[in-house]
Amino acid sequence: MRKWWPQSLVLAGCVLAAALIPGIGNAQYRGGTIRIGVLNDQSGLYADIAGTASVWMARKAVEDFGAAAKGMKVEIIGGDHQNKPDIGLSIARQWFDVDKVDAIADVPTSSVALAINELTRDKNKVFLAVGPATSDLTGKACSPNTVHWIYDTWALANGTGNAIVKRGGDSWFFLTADYAFGYALERDTEAVVVKSGGKVLGKVRHPFPGTDFSSFLLQAKASKAKIIGLANAGGDTINSIKQASEFGIVEGGQKLAGLLIFINDIHALGLKTAQGLIFTDPWYWDQNDTNRAFAREYFAALGRMPGYTVVGVYSAVIHYLRAVEALGSHADGKAVIAKMKELPTEDRLMGKGYVRVDGRKIHPMYLFEVKTPEESMAPWDYYKQLATIPAEEAWRPLDQSECPLVKK
Numbered sequence: 001m002r003k004w005w006p007q008s009l010v011l012a013g014c015v016l017a018a019a020l021i022p023g024i025g026n027a028q029y030r031g032g033t034i035r036i037g038v039l040n041d042q043s044g045l046y047a048d049i050a051g052t053a054s055v056w057m058a059r060k061a062v063e064d065f066g067a068a069a070k071g072m073k074v075e076i077i078g079g080d081h082q083n084k085p086d087i088g089l090s091i092a093r094q095w096f097d098v099d100k101v102d103a104i105a106d107v108p109t110s111s112v113a114l115a116i117n118e119l120t121r122d123k124n125k126v127f128l129a130v131g132p133a134t135s136d137l138t139g140k141a142c143s144p145n146t147v148h149w150i151y152d153t154w155a156l157a158n159g160t161g162n163a164i165v166k167r168g169g170d171s172w173f174f175l176t177a178d179y180a181f182g183y184a185l186e187r188d189t190e191a192v193v194v195k196s197g198g199k200v201l202g203k204v205r206h207p208f209p210g211t212d213f214s215s216f217l218l219q220a221k222a223s224k225a226k227i228i229g230l231a232n233a234g235g236d237t238i239n240s241i242k243q244a245s246e247f248g249i250v251e252g253g254q255k256l257a258g259l260l261i262f263i264n265d266i267h268a269l270g271l272k273t274a275q276g277l278i279f280t281d282p283w284y285w286d287q288n289d290t291n292r293a294f295a296r297e298y299f300a301a302l303g304r305m306p307g308y309t310v311v312g313v314y315s316a317v318i319h320y321l322r323a324v325e326a327l328g329s330h331a332d333g334k335a336v337i338a339k340m341k342e343l344p345t346e347d348r349l350m351g352k353g354y355v356r357v358d359g360r361k362i363h364p365m366y367l368f369e370v371k372t373p374e375e376s377m378a379p380w381d382y383y384k385q386l387a388t389i390p391a392e393e394a395w396r397p398l399d400q401s402e403c404p405l406v407k408k
Contacts, residue, residue, distance in 0.1 A: 010164055018367055029072040031329045036317060037101040039091060039116070040131055042080035042140060045209045045235045046108045048264045050131055050309045052078060053302055054106045059308045061317035064348070070325060074262075079103070081112050083209075088112035096123045102330045103128055106313050110134035110181035114141055121145045125333040128320055130312035133260060134184040135326035135396060136362040139176075141288040142403035147340055149361045150312030151282050153184040154396040157387050159280030159365050161192035164227055164257055168329050175216050175224035175240060177232035182208070183342045185231040185259050201225045210236050213243045221249055229408075233260040238268050245273050263307045266370055266382045276380075280350045282363060283308040283349065290348055291322070315350040316361075319343070353391065358403040365394040 001040070027228035037057050042051045043255045054085070055078040062074045095101035103121065107113045108131025117137060120127040127146040129137050135154040137146060172193050173349050176182040182205065189202050201223045204216045218241070220228045228249065230240050237258060244256055244348075258265070261279040285295035285305045297308045301344070323339035337359070345353040345361065353363040367387040376382065 011078055029067075029070050029325055031324065031327075031331075033073045033074075033075060033326060034103075034321070035075045035077070035095075035099065036103045036105055036128075037077050037079060037092075037095045037253050038105050038313065038319075039079045039081055039088060039095075039098075039112075040106045040108050041083050044083055046083065046131070046233070048268075049234055049262050049307060050106055050108055050313070050321065053306070053310045054078075054131075054313045056302065057306075057314040058105060058317050059271065061314045061319070064163065064314075064320050065321045067090070067321060072321065072325065074321070076189045081109065083112065085107045085112045085115040089115050092116050092119050096125055099329050100267050100335070102126060103336075105308070105316060105320075106131045107296060108132055108309065109179075110136075110184065111179050111182075113137065114180060115313045117141055117143055117146050120252075120333065123333070126320065126336050128313075128316040135188060136180075136184060138356075138358040140400070140402040142284065142358050142401075142405055144336055144359075144405060145360060147337060147355055147359045149236075150282075150318040151365075152360075152395075153181070153188040155282075155365050155394050156185065156280050157188035157192045158394065158396075159367055160197055160257060160278060161189045161229075162261055163280075163387070164255075164278060165193055165196040165198045167255070168239070169227040169255060170198035172198060172200045172227045172229050173220045174229045174231050175201065175213070175221040176203060176205045177208045177210070177222055177236055178205040179208045181233070181386050182231045186229070189229055189231065189259055199315070206232070206236070208232075208236065211239065213240050214247070214402070217244055217247055217249065221247065221252065221254065225254065227255050227257050229257045229259055231259050234265070237261065239264050240275060241265075242267055252295055262309070263305055263380070263382060267304070267380065271371060271376055272374040274370045277371045278367065278386070280365050280389070281308055281383075282365050283311050284366065284368065284385070286383070287385070289364075289401045291307055294349060311349050315345070315347050318347045319345050319355075335397055356395075356398065356399055358406050360395055361390050362395060365389040 066107030079091040101127035105128040111130045135152040137148045176186045368383040
């Protein structure tokens with residue numbers, strides 16, 4: 001069994017890493033209180049993916065950035081959009097108009113995020129989109145007030161779909177969540193499958209959120225497709241995989257492709273059920289010593305290992321604060337986003353990167369496979385890395401973008 005790292009080593013690593021974060025200095029900021037609202041699902045289907053942990057990570061980012069030492073007063077508040085666009089918009093309007101919030105971060109659930117994207121543009125505020133997956137946020141719906149930080153449906157499709165077709169999984173059936181995220185993930189994956197020489201034999205859309213997937217899975221089984229692509233997330237993915245196991249789908253020769261997988265999903269499923277799943281992620285806690293040191297700190301505070309969405313909140317908030325510091329003001333959201341695109345990105349968890357003109361944060365992606373129970377050497381030791389997808393290959397090329405900010 002792998003031994004956990006000594007607490008003294010963990011703390012020393014965290015202190016050293018914080019000291020190395022660019023932008024931590026002695027400059028004094030004079031621009032007034034900066035307010036960031038972390039908006040996500042804190043009580044439902046996606047609560048375990050981010051929820052209140054994203055709020056904790058935003059506060060951790062403020063601390064590690066050294067905001068207080070710079071004279072920057074930063075307030076972090078949280079809100080629960082319950083995966084409903086109308087509730088999300090109501091909270092966002094209250095924050096912008098009454099509570100004087102300058103930036104909204106996270107916002108999983110693509111339908112909510114697309115609504116917040118438009119409101120943020122109208123109010124000239126900042127949207128640090130981390131949780132939503134739809135690639136439309138840097139495509140036809142791109143905005144000069146939005147950055148999309150950690151992952152999107154194009155990158156997931158490009159990584160997972162391409163890899164599976166190359167391994168012989170050339171016929172697909174999609175089980176898709178019936179809302180904006182599911183449509184985008186299905187669309188982007190289908191395009192990759194067809195381009196790679198595969199074919200789609202069928203697709204079915206299930207209610208969001210869903211509980212009973214039996215009829216949908218039976219249709220997928222009857223299609224004889226080699227791969228059943230799960231274009232859903234969180235609890236929907238967990239229930240789909242569990243019920244597929246009950247129907248003996250994998251034992252019958254078909255394979256499941258988790259198109260959006262979080263470490264919490266694997267933890268809930270257990271390795272016996274999840275083993276062999278291939279998927280694309282931007283970050284994993286056990287990739288290097290820096291990630292492991294931070295993960296131990298996170299685990300001590302929250303009782304579980306961090307997934308990549310909360311890491312995205314941390315990284316996005318740090319870069320936002322760096323841009324605000326460089327400008328000396330947070331008043332003009334469009335100007336802050338422009339500065340975020342101008343400055344290179346760097347933090348201890350995501351390393352170096354940059355933000356493109358379309359608002360897409362650029363960094364490598366990784367292809368993983370879930371370990372078998374025999375391969376796992378410690379709690380939360382779930383993934384083995386199959387490949388690194390270089391940053392310049394991981395994301396939709398600008399010449400394929402529908403973003404109006406991109407000059408053809």
